[in-house]
Amino acid sequence: MAYEVHLKEFDGPLDLLLHLIEEAKVDIKDIFVSEITNQYLAFMEEVDALDMETASEFLTMAATLVYIKSRTLLPRPPKIDEDEEDPEAVLLRQLRDYKLFKQAGEGLVALREGMRSVYARLPEEFLLPPQEYNLSDATAQELFAAFAQLLRRTGDAREDASAQSVAADRYTVRNQLAFIRARLSERQTLTFEELFEGAREKLELVVTFMALLEMITRQEIILRQKTPYGRITITAWALREDDEDYEYMDELK
Amino acid sequence: MQYDERFGAIECILFVSGDPVPAAQLQRALNLTGAELNSILRNMDELYRKEKRGVQLYLTDDAVQLVSNREYAAIVQELMQPVQEKSFSQAMLETLSVVAYRQPVTRADIENVRGVRCEYAVSQLLKIGMIRELGRKNVIGRPMLFGTTDAFLRHFGLHSLADLPPLALAADEAFADNLPGGQPAAG
Numbered sequence: 001m002a003y004e005v006h007l008k009e010f011d012g013p014l015d016l017l018l019h020l021i022e023e024a025k026v027d028i029k030d031i032f033v034s035e036i037t038n039q040y041l042a043f044m045e046e047v048d049a050l051d052m053e054t055a056s057e058f059l060t061m062a063a064t065l066v067y068i069k070s071r072t073l074l075p076r077p078p079k080i081d082e083d084e085e086d087p088e089a090v091l092l093r094q095l096r097d098y099k100l101f102k103q104a105g106e107g108l109v110a111l112r113e114g115m116r117s118v119y120a121r122l123p124e125e126f127l128l129p130p131q132e133y134n135l136s137d138a139t140a141q142e143l144f145a146a147f148a149q150l151l152r153r154t155g156d157a158r159e160d161a162s163a164q165s166v167a168a169d170r171y172t173v174r175n176q177l178a179f180i181r182a183r184l185s186e187r188q189t190l191t192f193e194e195l196f197e198g199a200r201e202k203l204e205l206v207v208t209f210m211a212l213l214e215m216i217t218r219q220e221i222i223l224r225q226k227t228p229y230g231r232i233t234i235t236a237w238a239l240r241e242d243d244e245d246y247e248y249m250d251e252l253k
Numbered sequence: 254m255q256y257d258e259r260f261g262a263i264e265c266i267l268f269v270s271g272d273p274v275p276a277a278q279l280q281r282a283l284n285l286t287g288a289e290l291n292s293i294l295r296n297m298d299e300l301y302r303k304e305k306r307g308v309q310l311y312l313t314d315d316a317v318q319l320v321s322n323r324e325y326a327a328i329v330q331e332l333m334q335p336v337q338e339k340s341f342s343q344a345m346l347e348t349l350s351v352v353a354y355r356q357p358v359t360r361a362d363i364e365n366v367r368g369v370r371c372e373y374a375v376s377q378l379l380k381i382g383m384i385r386e387l388g389r390k391n392v393i394g395r396p397m398l399f400g401t402t403d404a405f406l407r408h409f410g411l412h413s414l415a416d417l418p419p420l421a422l423a424a425d426e427a428f429a430d431n432l433p434g435g436q437p438a439a440g
Contacts, residue, residue, distance in 0.1 A: 011343050012369030057369050097366050100420060104354060105346035107418050111409040112340075117326030118311075118410070119335060120318055121271035 007046040012054075013061030014098040016043060021095075028095050032072065032088060037065045064091060140229075151202065171204050173248035176211035184221065184236040192232035207250070214248060259283060259293055260300075264319070273316035273403065314413045315403045348374040349383055353405070354420050357387045357398035375399065383408065 010016040017031070017040060026034045044062050047055045068087050183190055195212070199205045212234070215221045220239050225232045262283060267274060280290050294317060298310045307325060311318045321329060329335070341349070348371050351363045363371045378384045382404045389395040401414070411417065 011347070012367060014368040015343075053370065061368070094366075094368060098368060101347055101350045101354070101366055102343075104350035104418075104420055105343070108346055108350055108353070108409055109340070111411070111418075114323075115408065115410040117321075117323040117330075119321040119326075119329065120311075121268070123269075123271040 006049075007043050007058065008049060013058050014095060015102075016040065016058070017061070017095060018099055018102070028099070029092060031092075031095075032068060037069050040065055171201075171207035173207060173211045173214060173250045174243070176204075176208045177214060177243070177248070180208070180211055180215060180234075181220075181239050184234070184239060189233050189235045192234065195234060210249060259285075260297055263293065263297065263317075267310075267317060267319040271319075273311070273313075273318040273407065275316045279317065311407065312412060313403055313406045318407070342374075344369075344371070344374045345377055349378055349401075349405070352378070352384050352399050353401050353414070353417060356400035357390075358400075359390055359396040359398055361396060363399075 005019070007016070010019065017036065020036050020039050021028060021031060024034055024036060024039075026036070031037075041062060044058065047058055050058065064087060068091065071087070180195065183195065196205060196208060199208060212221075216223060218240070219237055222235045222237045223232060224235065263279060266279065266282065276287070276290060276294075279285070280287060283290070285293070294310065294312055298312060301309050305322065305324065307322050308319050309322045311320045344367075347367055348363055351366050352358055355362065360371055360375055363375065375384070379386070379399075382402055384399045384405065385402050387398045387400045390398050406412065406414075406416075
């Protein structure tokens, strides 16, 4: 007896179709005049063994094939929309595209084989000393100057941006909260400066700061400052995942 | 020769690091311009190849790494039996090839080609660092756009995306002329 293939072994309807085409040794463009549709439908007997989502993908394709087959049996009405593509053409293009990338994937395996004989070391296990910021020479004036410079720079950026149309609420507390949470789930602790590093606009600075305040009141984060004027660090405490039911200060009506 | 010390310094950093070192970091550490670093790396690369050294440079567009010379792999394998990595599933490979050749792509783009949902394959590829999020596409729903990583290049022995084998070669020749996205996007 020939070996049996089961529906489960295929990575979706296109994979199954391609397998049938290869088995039947027909050209992709000839699938509609071959037995491929019937063979495909025969596989649908096993569809109950699949989970609902995968099953529906296979069934959608079955419906398309049956539709195409029925079209060949009926006289065709004149095309209403010239640009509209035949379902046959769409499916053929999909199959060819899929085959292309499936083969490209196999090409990647071949490339990987060539790399199997190349090794790299694991990184050395000693730790580099933590980076320290030396702030002993920093004065309040310098800090102010730096902030003024930052504002000036973001001011320029805003002028550039005004040439395009800018949506009214570009920055919301909700979004900035999500941004801070994402940063903190990458790294447990951030410095205050790091959090504002990428900010381009004044509004963005302000809204991020508002989000930070929200997170403090809700005990999602802990702020620490070891010495007066020292570096402020932000540490994740109990980051919330779901805040759908919460109204932030810029959402209160 | 003036270059010798810089060769040594780079070699030393790469040895200690083990992992790929971003070119930008090397530039900063050695106080070099991009062009200077590039020319030093190319000279080093050439020298290492010519002398058939046991370690070779692996250069990509973004980073440099010291790796073993594959010509001596048989000897290494006889002595140490390195662990063979698990291979990718078919779903992951197909997804990865769509991302590699058509980047930047959204998940919907990938699903269009594969005809199945790709959520899991995409999340797995993100997790092992073969693909990354590039930003959001400016269409309704603002879907995430994906592209390949430096780790992807290394995993498959490529130096830049331009090294990907041409997609059209794998296609039925009759359709080779009207392939969409046959050329990988640069950068």
